Amino acid sequence: MPTHDLKPAQTASTPRPPIQSQTVRIVGIYALFGLAWIYGSDHFIDLIIDDKGTLLKIAVIKGFVFILCTATLLYFLINRFLGEVATADRERLESLESLSQRNAQLRLFFEAAPASLAMFDRDMRYIEVSRRWLSMYGLGERDILGLSHYEVFPEIPEYWKEFHRRGLAGETIREEADEFRRADGSLQYVRWEIRPWYQKPGEIGGIVIFTEDITERKQFETALSANERFLRLLTDHLPGLVGYWKEDLTCGFANRTYCEWFGKKAEEIIGVGMRELLGEELFAQNEPHVRAVLAGEPQQFQRTLVKRDGEVAYVWSHYIPDLVDGSTRGFYVLVSDVTELKRAEAERQRLEHQLQQAQKMESVGRLAGGVAHDFNNLLTVIMGLAQLGIRELGPEHPTLVRLEGIRQAAEKSAALTSQLLGFARKQTIAPKVLNLNRAVEEMLKMLKRLVGEDIDLAWSPGKELWQVCMDPSQLDQILANLCVNARDAIADIGKITIETGNVSFDAEYCNAHFDFVPGDYVLVAVSDDGCGMDQETLAQIFEPFFSTKEVGRGTGLGLATVYGIVKQNNGFINTYSEPGEGTTFKVYLPRYTEEGAQAVPETAPAPATGGSETILLVEDEPSILNVAVSLLTLQGYQVLPASKPEDALEFARQYRDRIDLVVTDVVMPQMNGRDLVRRLLTFCPKVKSLYMSGYTANVIAHHGVLDRGVNFISKPFTMNDLAAKVRAVLDAKPEEVA
Template identity: 45%
Template sequence: LWVNRANLKWLQKQEAEIIGRKCYEVRYNRQEPCSYCAVRKVFESGEPQQATITVSSGRIIEIRAFPIREGGRITSVIEVGTDRTDYKRLEAQYLQAQKMEAVGRLAGGVAHDFNNMLSIINGYAELLFERMDAADPLRAHVTRIIEAGRRSVLLTQKLLALSRKQTLQPEVVDLNGLLRDMEDMLRRIIGEDIKLRLMLTPDLARVLVDPTQVEQVILNLVVNARDAMPQGGQLLLETANVELDEAYARAHEGVMPGSYVMLAVSDTGCGMTAETMSKIFDPFFTTKPRGQGTGLGLAMVHGIVRQSGGNICVYSEVGRGTTFKIYFPQSEESFAAAGIARGEAAARGRGEKILVVEDETPLLELMLEVLGRLGYRAQAARGPIEALAMVEKGLIEPDLVITDVVMPEMNGKVLVERLRQMRPNLKVLFISGYTDNVIVHHGVLDEDAPFLQKPFRVQELARKLESILYQS
């Protein structure tokens, strides 16, 4: 056996310790050749060989062996070992990203179609509820329909979260304050057998996130921790200001070096195997018994964190517990700069004329009924071409147009541009089953365009119209 300097460095041995000995003795302290020995296979087959092995340190080594012939027979073999650990890690990250992107596209499309149907179901259920007498025995049934509809909206939000395409409303947030506000609720969720402890770093930097979504992330992680400790245990919520360096960024896909706020959730539960850890963020993967978990919880957590510009890592050991660490970029904005104004209760319409452009007939009919009950005079167009013809012929002089964004004849933005050539002061509200993030990202709408995502409640529509007509 003879090796070059790079191999000597890897083996941490001197040349005198190597020359003349067998490779399996030097590398693995064995007395017999390895079962996958590429050198032996070259001598046996006469052909070059290749193998990939994982050594005791966890590094992945690609082995290639080539025969050297003299006088037609193999006299020796050259074996080249290449450390492929970083390549394999990046390859795995790339494949995982592709898988998440593919599932995300599917989830986003399903959520869009589902949102259109929910708009019709929820809208008519609300109208029916309002018209029923308080003593009507069927009113309770309608209430159940409305509640189921709202739960279904939450399901579509989970699908959009996993596809990283939900609508976020970021604010400058103090994670310490958010955790203190949630503390009592979290104690009730985990029960008396689990001790909750908060370790909150003073002078914690602020982060720019959607507080409602971050609360959802914390709730999911806390519930998972509770389920991992059926006999009780300890749950630790921790915050800290941290710096992520180049080395960390290289080891974690999509991470930029810089200043972050860390949020850690640690439990003393059953822990996870390496195989389970590799799958926990996969959509629909769950370790819970059938019927007790959707497999969307951690996928949603992953989606929310990544859409917020953050990163999430998991550390676990079977029988010892699990720690999730989330890193959000620190924000330099003040609370005042990022505060979101809260509108007052919506007023009814004052007879304004509204043109509704929607290619889904059941939803179009619902919109006309809702707008009429809100005090507006609404007319329908079943597509952009019909809407243009109605305005051009003077069949309606709308104060505002409500239009779907994605339609077969032309998109909503182009329609509004053409309508404003005839009515320059025309106001607009765009609606879609897709989120505004997706639509803006694809250049269909401007970032500040008035937008309402389906399905929306009657009250949400009323407040949005009030804002556009009377406050803008």
């Protein structure tokens, strides 16, 4: 700490108090000696001599003696004085040299110190300053000695002035890391200290300010801290155990998972020996791998471990040596808990089996849909020709019975293809908002007749049931098929229960159950107390043509149809059954949440009637075209037959607004039915349209659901079906949707 020796040196013009005192002393001695000599010698001579001549001679001699004595006295006095002066000058010179040397050392200290330094007096005027200070605060080569600190930095904040006042009061103040914004806007970190210096013991002469630029160190520390946080965050969020063991087998690092595994805090593990942490048994198992890794050989091994809660875990361990200059200082430990992976592998195998089953069902569905499409075209011709033959022959004609048999067989075949399309999810549907409680109640009488009097059909409706949006005929198919299967599973007397309810599934539940999707659903469950099924049977019940019934009692398409309908409506189905314990089918249909939607009541179909309107009929299959022309002509309509879209466009150019309705197939070689209707509108802007097809096409429907405003009739159709649909489309208002 600076002392009073560091104050400015005295100048050469300052008078020396010792020289003045020495001069006064010499003069005083000389005066006293002279007075004593004159007075004493005269008085003594007067006492012993009376002769004047003798007195004169004695006076002369006395004068020479006085001069000699005074000269001798002055010689000794002046010589002594000059010696003292020389000694004092030498001492003063030595003192000045010492002070100069100390000032040089102080300057060297100021310039060589790693910190910037400035020394101030009590008025905060600069006494000494280092070049590092001038550079650090952007003062260049400016001479600021003698200037006030507040003059050099006029905008210095008040809190710094308070620090200065505290330093001048004798307090030492320091800050290890302080932010400092430079004039160019860059951020600088400094470490500073304010200390008082003393002129003399107890008297403060000013303060010294030490300032060190620690920006690089701070940036390095910040980067190092960020890296440490990153590594800690990374290792703490790794699913496995990460640790480091030193060469003496004491723990140097353990991530959060490592600590949790052993049920300890980090400070309870760091520095602990491996034998103490693992225990004798586990340490003995690990010891061969530890010795090998300390010899520089990486280790990888798998084993089972028992956790603190007693659960058996499967882990995969990696020991990685920490090599520095060829010697091992320790090793890193990476331990992965693969218990869930092993469980997931088992689950994956189970899901793969389910996926293969689903893919098989999808493939069979595509095959069934293609067969049904082609078969429907043939059935349309068969049913049409049979109806035309029945109409042309009289009621007593012997062939009439055969034609009626053909018609009935064709209708049964159509029902079979309808089931195939239902399974393949290619059945065309017109969804409506339904209240399942009301819909089921309307079916109960029919279902009771279906299951018979010996079986108790119980109905348990859910309260405040949500609405669904689906085709009512599909709900009929689901309940009819499930109830028939339940009836056949009951040997004699039993009970079938139908119940509904609201169900919600979250993501966690759906992740654990294949094919489930999170959301709100309406449940329809059909349960029976029949014979039940084993697991092998359960795995095949939704496959088409699979049946446990004897030959002639079923087609094997009932549950396949239910499965297809549920999937087409974005729902899912679960089956619960055990041999001898009965079976429960649970169907989950998505909740319909559009505001303002009301359940639509079913309306009875209008009786089929004919008309006189002009109909453009487009069908690329000649046999279907001929049959449809005949059916429509018998109803009184004027029919323009076209076997390809080009012919239909030519009719449209000729007849234009005289065409009232276009009936067209959906899938045709040159152009699909939807595009054909769009082009026809340029010639017949008011024409209405009716599409026909053997299965749902994405041209007019998405996932089997008809686009809004689309009129559709499914092949095969009867004469009455076609007549009723044509009449309904012709009579509908423009804003109505069929």
